[in-house]
Amino acid sequence: MSSTSKPTTESLSLDFDTFQLPGIELHELMDDLRAQAPVVPVTFLGERVWLITDHAHVAAGFRDNNIFPPHTPYKIGIEPVIGETFQSMTGDRHRIFRKLATPTFRPRSVEQINNDMLTSVANELIDRFINKSEVDLISAFTERYPFVVIARLLGIPKEEEEQFHRWVMAILRFRSNPDKALACRNELWNYLDPVIADRKKYPKEDVISQLIHHQVDDIQMTDEQVKSHIGIMFTAGSSTTHDSLGNILYALLVNNDNWQQVKNNPKLRALCIEETLRWEPAVSILPRMSRSEEAIEFGGVTIEPNTFVLFGICAANHDPSVFNDPHDFQIGRNVEGMMTFGPGPRMCPGMHLARKELSVTLDLLIERLPNLQLIDHEGSKPCGTVFRAPQRLLCNF
Numbered sequence: 001m002s003s004t005s006k007p008t009t010e011s012l013s014l015d016f017d018t019f020q021l022p023g024i025e026l027h028e029l030m031d032d033l034r035a036q037a038p039v040v041p042v043t044f045l046g047e048r049v050w051l052i053t054d055h056a057h058v059a060a061g062f063r064d065n066n067i068f069p070p071h072t073p074y075k076i077g078i079e080p081v082i083g084e085t086f087q088s089m090t091g092d093r094h095r096i097f098r099k100l101a102t103p104t105f106r107p108r109s110v111e112q113i114n115n116d117m118l119t120s121v122a123n124e125l126i127d128r129f130i131n132k133s134e135v136d137l138i139s140a141f142t143e144r145y146p147f148v149v150i151a152r153l154l155g156i157p158k159e160e161e162e163q164f165h166r167w168v169m170a171i172l173r174f175r176s177n178p179d180k181a182l183a184c185r186n187e188l189w190n191y192l193d194p195v196i197a198d199r200k201k202y203p204k205e206d207v208i209s210q211l212i213h214h215q216v217d218d219i220q221m222t223d224e225q226v227k228s229h230i231g232i233m234f235t236a237g238s239s240t241t242h243d244s245l246g247n248i249l250y251a252l253l254v255n256n257d258n259w260q261q262v263k264n265n266p267k268l269r270a271l272c273i274e275e276t277l278r279w280e281p282a283v284s285i286l287p288r289m290s291r292s293e294e295a296i297e298f299g300g301v302t303i304e305p306n307t308f309v310l311f312g313i314c315a316a317n318h319d320p321s322v323f324n325d326p327h328d329f330q331i332g333r334n335v336e337g338m339m340t341f342g343p344g345p346r347m348c349p350g351m352h353l354a355r356k357e358l359s360v361t362l363d364l365l366i367e368r369l370p371n372l373q374l375i376d377h378e379g380s381k382p383c384g385t386v387f388r389a390p391q392r393l394l395c396n397f
């Protein structure tokens, strides 16, 4: 579809799951759909479903966990491979297990995460390509960085990171290759059994030890639950952060003035991260489901039970009634109201860690690669709908 074309019956019959819609194409499509209605019919995973296209209705959807129970998509999509985590729980169990699993991600704990560890992971990755003449920053840097950070927080030995990466990548591709994902999950679980047994006897300063020993309302995780919650850190915290990092680098490099600005003025870097989180959110469209009991009325339409409802996070973040000139990338604009981390009871507990990782890596990339330049602008545009990021960022430096 060209960047100026309107959505047609043909374009809407294409599956949202496989749409690429690079760069502005996604946002223009969302503009056209928002102009039609706040909730419109689209196709997703071969089914006729609903897409929410404006800020007010996306915000209302996130607030109301009764009409859009947040756990259902995770029960179907990820629980069969990593087991039950708080993401697929409800009510009090969700509250208790979220508290058990996330102390490491509270703002104060994240402040205490060693900047040296975050910087040394980034330095190790840069060292691998610094002597080459060009690099694809996605495969050489962004894809690896958040994964290695989580592995180090868990206390996985460095020499086992590669193997760990292969298992986790296969688990993340569960939908396209379930057999391989389950085989890798079994290998990962076998690897973790003796590690958990060891940390029970000899706790360390790492996240696995915290998951084992932490108690909330007299409840502690079983070994199976510890393994599932190790899994969720990678499934929820790895690709989201690497996609965000790719989007930040794209936003800065596609217009080299932006790169120069943040290079010369470090105070702008945090603002630039916030604006990218709004402008090109890594979770661009979040699939939720309507409640199972009965049909609901929402945004002027009737939604049947157990129907996918796509929360257009990107559409909310580009709603002109909330953000002026929303398609413009403006470092320093007020981003209050962005939907990027899913406001409401399920709000992302990893956002403080993600922001810290983005900040440390941006500083280091600027310091070590001050003359970074994008070679291929066209092929670097963020693409995809549910998860959205550049697929490659070929650069010289």
Ligand code: HEM
Pocket (backbone or CB within 6 Å): 070, 086, 087, 098, 105, 150, 232, 233, 234, 236, 237, 238, 240, 241, 244, 281, 282, 283, 286, 340, 341, 342, 345, 346, 347, 348, 349, 350, 351, 353, 354, 355
């Ligand atoms: C910039 C990077 C990130 C983005 C854009 C992001 C986005 C989101 C969004 C939109 C949700 C809400 C999902 C829903 O309502 O169904 C969410 C939830 C969640 N995120 Fe993140 N996330 C990021 C980083 C992380 C990190 C680094 C971690 C952990 C290591 C993490 C762990 C989680 C978990 C466990 C949940 C489920 C919360 C619950 O169900 O109570 N995320 N994230």
